[in-house]
Amino acid sequence: MGKATYNLGSLAFVPGDPYKGKSEIAGVVHYPNGSGSKGLAHGRHSLIVMQHGLWATCADRVAQNALTKAQRALIRAERTGDKAGEAKQLEIIDKMSERLWAWPCRAGIPPLPSSSG
Structure with missing residues (x-):
């Protein structure tokens, strides 16, 4: 089995609506080793792309904690009918999501190595 990695640095993929945020363009391609007419140098080959379910790109613990807290508070506000609280x-959820889904990450915030699985 062969493997190739790629990373396009600060270049970002911006998904269409309704999704917000940006995603890094990095990944790993695994391919079968072969020789002769069965090698990758010849013909067309299928490519399966899998994206993980975690869309966050930055390991911003402060933003993640604030997001979790706001999500819980939103549920409470919805249950009590508090429209201003909602x-x-x-x-807050939108603001923290922007921080978690930014690309490239803010200074001092490490990226999540999501391309490694």
Whole structure:
């Protein structure tokens, strides 16, 4: 089995609506080793692309903790019918999500190595 890796640095993939944020363009390609007419140098080959379910790109613990707290507070606000509380928590969720889904990450915030699985 062969393997090739790629990383396009600060270049980002921006998904279409309704998704927000950016995603790094990095990955690992695994391919069968072969020789002669069965090698990768000849013909067309299928490529299967799998993206993990964790869309966050930056390991921002402060933003993640604030996001989790706001999500819990949003549930409480929804249960009690507190529309102002809902709006406040949704604003926090959007702001923290932007920090977690930024690319490249803010200074001092390490990227999540999501391309490694």
